[in-house]
Structures are given as structure tokens and as C-alpha cells.
Amino acid sequence: MRRFVAPAAFVLAFLVAVRAEPPIAHGSLKPLVHVLLTTDDAGVQRDVLQGMIEALQGRRLAAPENWSQVKDKLRDSAAPGVREKMLLLSVMFGDPEAAASLRKTAADPKEAEGGRRTALQTLVEAKAAGLPPLLRELLADRVMRGPALRALAAFSDPDTPALILKHYHEFTDAEKADAVATLASRPAYAAALLDAMGRGEVPTRDLSSFTARQLLSFNDKNLSEKLTKVWGSIRPTAGxxxxxxxxxxxxxxxxxxxxxxxxxxxxxxxxxxxxxxxxxxxxxxxxxxxxxxxxxxxxxxxxxxxxxSAVVAKDFQMMIFTLADGRVVNGLVKQETDKVVTVQTQNELVRLAKPDIESRKQSAQSMMPxxxxxxxxxxxxxxxxxxxxxxxxxxxxx
Incomplete structure (x- = not known):
């Protein structure tokens, strides 16, 4: 008999068909939960879980009926990826136990690098409680330093700028780019960055004109004047x-x-x-x-x-997003659904939940500095x- 296969693309298409219901009715997920409870085929389990992850990305909803049984069944799975995907979904459903498990994975240097990065990204997108202390700890971990620097942009924490600037001289060039991007994500962070430049702690060459434009997008007079003083004007004249x-x-x-x-x-x-x-x-x-x-x-x-920026094709015109918590994200819109906007910034792919977006504005400027x-x-x-x-x-x- 031919083995039943539920490819992730099929599951995703199924969920897209029902996602117009705001929010997704738990009954819509019932057939998928049933598949997970009745099949022992690890390939099918992986495909179903992956399809659910992709379709539910950025949504915040409670666990569907019988999800606890799915957790019990798959928590000890030895099949590659099955347990991890179940935990990712559980975090998306607001499960604190699953969040604690992913925090442990992200912090454990013995775990595989890919698994640690995925765990951290899931926690960030789910806005898991108490995450900034973990991110600060991960700045001392060479494998996770880059993801941690990028993730710090998602949280408004007054201790973040001083901590990043304290270790800035230890970072690689790529990590410095991540650090500058995070420090340019909020007005208070940006002020600390420019102060550090004024003191000579951060070289002015580390601030690209792209990032300088992001600082100007805050429309903060004091910040703009400080930028001009320590870095210079945003663009040369035509002459x-x-x-x-x-x-x-x-x-x-x-x-x-x-x-x-x-x-x-x-x-x-x-x-x-x-x-x-x-x-x-x-x-x-x-x-x-x-x-x-x-x-x-x-x-x-x-x-x-x-x-x-003289001529910018439509597909490469930058969008400026201002979030409700004060963060600004500049980049190209790669995908948009009724719930999530996926934005490619200069250093990462960011998924923004639409309820978190306060405003958006298209820029005539190119992302290329x-x-x-x-x-x-x-x-x-x-x-x-x-x-x-x-x-x-x-x-x-x-």
C-alpha cells in the first residue's frame, strides 16, 4: 500500500484556505491535530508541523483542542526535527513550558548551532517573557552573539545600549554591523550610539548612509543635529x-x-x-x-x-515601519499576509505582526548606501x- 504523505506545502495551502477567519477557528486545525495523533510516520509529522509553523507565523492564538496530547506523544520523538517543531508551535500557542525548553536549547553550547538559532528566533517572534537577560548572556557566546545582537532590537531595554557599546571593540566586522543596526532601531539607542561616536568609541565609518537615513526617520531634531555634528550630512550634492x-x-x-x-x-x-x-x-x-x-x-x-537612489525599481523601494513600542524597521517587503509583514533588512529577515505596526511609509531611497x-x-x-x-x-x- 502506498504510504500517505502530507507535504508541508499541502498543509500550508489548507491553512491559507481557512486563515480568512479572524482568528483561525480551532476547528480548522482539528484535522491536522488528528493526523499528528494518529500517524507514527515521522515524515508526515514533520510535514504537518512545518506547514502549521509557516501558516501560523506571526499569529498569537491559544493551543487547539488536544494539543497537549500531541505534546505528550512527540516530546520524546527521536526523529530529527519532530520534537523541535512541536516545541516551536507550542511556543506560538503561548506555552510557558515549551518556551522554557527553547530557552534552554538557545543557551546550551552543546546543542547544534542551527537548533539554537531557530529556538532563539522563535522566542523573539513570540515575544517570550524575560528574554532580554538571556540575550545579554548570549553576547558572550561567539556562536550566538550575532543572533543575540539582532534580537536585542526587538526589546526596549534601557541597559542594552551601554552593554553593546561596552563590548563593541571585541566584535567582528559582521557583529559590529549587527550592533549598529540594533542601536539604530530606537531613538534612545541611537542617541547612545552617536554619543559613543562623538567620544571616538565607535568609528564614524561604521555608520553607513543607509543607517544614517534611518536615524533621520525618527524626526527627532536633537538626534538629527547630533548626527550632523558627529557623522556629517546625509548625502553629497549633485555637484x-x-x-x-x-x-x-x-x-x-x-x-x-x-x-x-x-x-x-x-x-x-x-x-x-x-x-x-x-x-x-x-x-x-x-x-x-x-x-x-x-x-x-x-x-x-x-x-x-x-x-x-537616483533610480529605484519598485521591487527595491524601501519601506519604513514604526512599531508601537518605538522600534523602527527599514527594509524591503518580501511577503505580506493579513496578519504578518515579512521585511528584509540589511542584516536579517524580520516578521512583523500587523497589530504591532503603528505606521508605514514608502521611501524613495534605495537600501544600498x-x-x-x-x-x-x-x-x-x-x-x-x-x-x-x-x-x-x-x-x-x-
């Missing part, structure tokens, strides 16, 4: 950009690009651009794929880099443009 373009074009004539080090250019791309853009087979998916663009023309590339070339030497600019304009992938640096 400044024209001069910069002319200067960079003198560095990148065809003969110079042929002699440039494209392998070094690839390393610069990985450090500066690859978080958001793909070129050939390398890079992220936040911004446009550069492989098929007019990158063979140095003037086109330099114009886009120097003034990324200006000033990307400013910290580079002339040789670095030449190598980067040579890599971008090349016909094929360059070898990896040795």
Missing part, C-alpha cells in the same frame, strides 16, 4: 557626485582595468557588495542580480554606486570595477 564620477572614471580606463587584480576585486565585492547582490554564482539575493546588468560599462557601474567607495584606495576601486566589469568569474583569493 559633488559629478566630481567624484569624473575622478573615478580617470582611475578606470579600459587599459587600467585589464591590468587590475580581479581576484582582489572579488574579495572586495565579497566584503562590500555580496551581502545584497549576486554576481555570477556568488552573493546574496536582497538587491538586484548584477550578472546581467550593464556592468561592462564602468560609467554605468560608478553612477549606480555613487547615486544608488551611498559612500561605498569612500573608504577604498584608488587601487581597490580599480580592482573592484575590473571584477564587476569582467566577462566571467574571477578565481577566489588564496
Amino acid at each position: 559633488d557626485k559629478t566630481k567624484l564620477l569624473a575622478r573615478y572614471l580617470t582611475l578606470t580606463p579600459p587599459d587600467a582595468l585589464k591590468k587590475a587584480d580581479r581576484t582582489h576585486g572579488r574579495a572586495l565585492f565579497a566584503r562590500t557588495c555580496a551581502k545584497c547582490h549576486t554576481l555570477f554564482d556568488d552573493g546574496g539575493k536582497i538587491g538586484p542580480d548584477l550578472t546581467g546588468s550593464q556592468r561592462i560599462n564602468p560609467e554605468y557601474v560608478l553612477t549606480k554606486v555613487l547615486d544608488p 551611498e559612500g561605498q567607495l569612500a573608504p577604498m584606495t584608488d587601487v581597490e576601486v580599480r580592482d573592484l570595477i575590473s571584477y564587476l566589469a569582467g566577462p566571467d568569474q574571477a578565481p577566489l583569493p588564496k
